[in-house]
Amino acid sequence: MLFRYFRYDPIHCGFIVDRKAPKEARRSTLRFLALSIGMGLVLFGIYALFLPEYDEVVLQEYNTVAKASWTELKNEIRELDDRITMLEREDDDHYRVLLNMEKLPASIRRGGSGGRTESDWTNQSDLPIIKRGYQDVKVLWNRVRMGNQSYVELKDKIEEKEGMLASRPALQPLDNRQITRFHGLYGMRMHPVYRDWRFHHGLDLTARPGTPVYATGEGLVTVAKYSGGYGQVVFVNHGYGFETRYAHLSKIKVAEGQKVKRGELLGLVGNTGTSTGPHLHYEVLFKDEWVNPIHFMYRDLSQSDFNEIIREAKK
Amino acid sequence: MDKNLYKYNKRTLRFEKAGIPWDRILFRVLGFSGIAFGTFFGLAYLKSRYFGSEESVRLRKENEAIAYHRTRLQAELTEIRGAVQNLSKEEENLYKTVYFTDRNDQGPAAPTVNPDDLDRYEFHDLADRTLIRLGSLFDRASGNNSFFGNFFWPGKEDHLELRHLPVLPPVKGFEVKQVACGFGMQINPFNKKPYKHSGIDVLAEHGTAVLAAGNGVIRSITVDGAPGGAGTSVLIDHGDGYQTKYSRLEHVLVRTGQKVAKGLIIADIGLSGSSIAPHLHFEILRNGKHVDPALVLVENLSEADLVVLQSVGQSPKQALD
Known part of the structure; x- marks a missing residue:
């Protein structure tokens, strides 16, 4: 003032x-x-x-600073690149191996088309570093998008696989405590009724008549009837080539065409058909050929876990 | 007129002679230089902006472009960062569904392997015996010849004896992260309940070479296309009570009774037996009892690898069966 x-x-x-x-x-x-x-x-x-060119000197200085600040951007691109690479490697070398799927080649991951339209990226400078930046960003976007797409694929495959695992026979059809004798003989043996050498296609689990018989995997009941040799018998088709048969039952608790879960009650142990005493004759077939059921029983399952499977199936 | 300037003093209520009017001078100087330099810089700016050299025009454009595209790209990168984060979350979910357990992000826990466990498997017996023999050989040799005292090299037969130990990870190009499921109580993939896993599952692509873990003789070969149990498998006898079993194979490339050297390709990985993913189910037996392969396999593995390997079995994961 x-x-x-x-x-x-x-x-x-x-x-x-x-x-x-x-x-x-x-x-x-x-x-x-x-x-x-x-x-x-x-x-x-x-x-x-x-000093006719002094402004150039100043601008050049600004330019240097601006370009230096660009490295920050480049570092960020590199960091994201590393993270995506790690996820991709996990995807290809772990999940795709695990699920027996083809790997996604890098050319697809990097160069996928679609998404952002070209015109969005054309409005850019001809400056090489800027062009490069947009290219890098575009590749990152492609890889992220392909990663997401790949995960959708993997999830579908896993779901399919989980369905397969649930339907595969993987349980002992009788409660361990109720089996009086586990007859682990699969293969050639002297038939107790016909008194000749025959191939025994299943395993015999001796138990008191009326002992509950459980389905060993998710599936569809295709046969539930009386037949000469098997007696009262239930066939369960599990899909994926698997079928299980439960023979010599005294009572059938399911109907043909019914869907069953693993651990669901199918019937009761009996002595029907060509049988010399009450027992369950259990068969597993893969692609219409008999296989040894012992591999599908997982006999080391604990009693409480067995009970839990049976309980869950009742729901 | 009086040339003197006066100021009015409000306290004394009198006019007093003022000295040099510095404020006026300062005002004028500042005003003068402000306008002069303002004009100068304004003109200089206009010159470089509209009458600048090609170089300066280019530089100016470049600077503006960098500033503009930097913010644009920065925004894109922030978006990508979010997308990548989502991707990692998805990946974690996948892991959970595949292995029926959370991923241990803290890295491998310190293995709680008791050194006595190793003794229980008598793993060190052979090594110790060989070491004692080496020691006596060394003493003897160095007593006779000072050259051996300084440049001792164990005998060929001692090498051979050590090579019988099944210590080589049995898959070509083995990495510890390939061990998808360890030894001990694990989760049964079919009914999702705990069960005893008698070996380790090494995840590898269909057709990957399976190697003999040590020198030995092929004791038995089972070719089994049925979809349950061990599937196609090879049993090697390494002597000294050690046997190794390789299951879920595709093709077997050796014959029963054949002598195999450590590292020999004996088969390739398939999907036989109860396998739900291409992998090798590898078991080590010591006097007929299953032992944890993580405690025996050591060759080509670093200290860190061993820690990872031994910690795999500690947390129950869904096996590849």
């Missing part, structure tokens, strides 16, 4: 504010402006004459 100055006016014998007359003030202001602008022009003249 400027001070207010006074002058002594001898005519009026008093102090008056030190101020110029309006006309003079205007003139002096104009003079002041003209002088200072003139000075600016002189400076510019000197600058333009003697």
